[in-house]
Amino acid sequence: MGGPTQMRRRAVSQAALAAGVLAGDRLLLARAITQVENEQSDAHTLLAQLYTHSGRGHIIGITGAPGTGKSTLVTALAQTFRSRGETVAIVAIDPTSPFTGGAILGDRVRMRGLSGDAGVFIRSMATRGSLGGLSKTTGDVVTLLDAAGYQRILVETVGVGQAEVEIASTAHTTLVVEAPGLGDEVQAIKAGILEIADILVVNKADRPGVDKTVKALEMMLEWEHGGSRLVRHHGQLMRVESPPAQAAAQTADDWRVTVLKTIAADGTGVAALGERIVAHRAWLEASGELAVREQLRVARTLENILHAELNRRLLARFPAGSLDRLVEAVHTRRTDPYSAAQSLLAAW
């Protein structure tokens, strides 16, 4: 109880932790991330202190179906940015079992090519129940990495589905990765994930069928063209909204989504992809789209914080077991969930 060892571990105050993150101290950054990941009570103090120092990093989302080689591509991209003299942070989202909470992929061994480089920071995160999606705290972890000064922040998600939409709301630049021969063309159409891609990548381009895959994607882009862009609709603050009708017309300010081929395993095409990513960042700034996306992200963050806090306050109002009793009453059809919710809120 408060022995010397424990005192030494606790010696770092939240203020010192924040200062350490800002100074680029990797050990303190890792500790700060753990606090945020575990949703410790004082993590919000830390985030509040660091948030105003964030906003310079370029957040790049990389998504796509399993088997497309995303991790290898992320590693190769990190090396490309490093060779440009830029610092890189990687957040790798590993899917967890929704019921056991354990990470399926476990510790990552695939990014070994980057170990020992002081300009690269790698963090693996579990999705914790959000199957294939982003962890609840991913946005906060990105804020920490941003405040720590990393210039390119790569967020890699595994899975297809909800993750794509979430990453489009979190990232500045979204890469959707495909590979030849996975039957993903159909999947891409059905899930509509093309709409969130700023850049399409066909990785494993040394495989047979690559040209067919590229052509299929380009045809779909043609069809999509002039279609939806990620915009924030005024007055409807908390949502990803459909674009205004006039955005349907292609203007000179629009970003043209293109398909790039890479072989991440030997680096082919990765430098060109890096340049395209940098060009997208420049376009975001010049067109004003960056501000739009940032505002959307802020709105989402605010919404999440408010929801969590309201839920906490509501639950704290009721003695243990009272909610269980209400659930039981609804379950046995003595009441219905709408009346039950009204009675809960009335008591509040």
Add this chain to the structure above:
Amino acid sequence: MGGPTQMRRRAVSQAALAAGVLAGDRLLLARAITQVENEQSDAHTLLAQLYTHSGRGHIIGITGAPGTGKSTLVTALAQTFRSRGETVAIVAIDPTSPFTGGAILGDRVRMRGLSGDAGVFIRSMATRGSLGGLSKTTGDVVTLLDAAGYQRILVETVGVGQAEVEIASTAHTTLVVEAPGLGDEVQAIKAGILEIADILVVNKADRPGVDKTVKALEMMLEWEHGGSRLVRHHGQLMRVESPPAQAAAQTADDWRVTVLKTIAADGTGVAALGERIVAHRAWLEASGELAVREQLRVARTLENILHAELNRRLLARFPAGSLDRLVEAVHTRRTDPYSAAQSLLAAW
């Protein structure tokens, strides 16, 4: 304004609408579903009235990757249940573009084999921004169909990812559909979707590679065996929880997940699948698992209603534009989202 035509359209009160649904009036049922889908203000009154009449239907979720033939399988299953003399409702969740809000698959033409059968009710729903997932109002629509007396309620989702977890929390019995040669084995492992399956189906079993697919799934089941079951953990009301450690030991009461082969297009194996689904329902009732899953669903429903209502009340507190200004303040780093949320809540 209140002309004769409009009066006739409005002549059905919520009470009469509820009575019509209970009496099995298809037209009024369709109208009630539209009210619920559009989240009309009086939909909650309707749901409150009908909820206590629900609880008898067997809710069956059917999920899996695109291309596995889920829709054909759902049609064939409906015919099987009909031949048993049971009534069937089908809710087909179509993915929508997250940004345009339009349904991608459009009107469904694939269930033509069921048209004209008064014992079958089919409803297509759009996911509305929840890419590949369930529509927000799916649970409510299921409640209506249940109250209307449909005995088997089939809920089909398209997409892989979040949808699987959601459907496992909504359905009593969850089918995960695979097909040979889609490379889905890897995907299934990675996404952990096996954990939510009560029954695994390898459809298109006339394709090459079917035995390999079946074997791969069975090996994974072996590995999973004795693993997680969907249980509600007391005291943690609002979440899908990991199972208690003792559940790891297989008991006689446990349901054994098996792999069934079907060729939905010609009906092969579909009757056996139907029997397995009926057996699962019987097991749910005998083991007490049905009550556990129902409580979980009630808790989720309550949570969703509370969240929506709290959000509505919070937003109603603030004059138009004030939230926009706060987002702008966070965006320009004059404040941080945590302090902003606190100030909003303090004002409340």
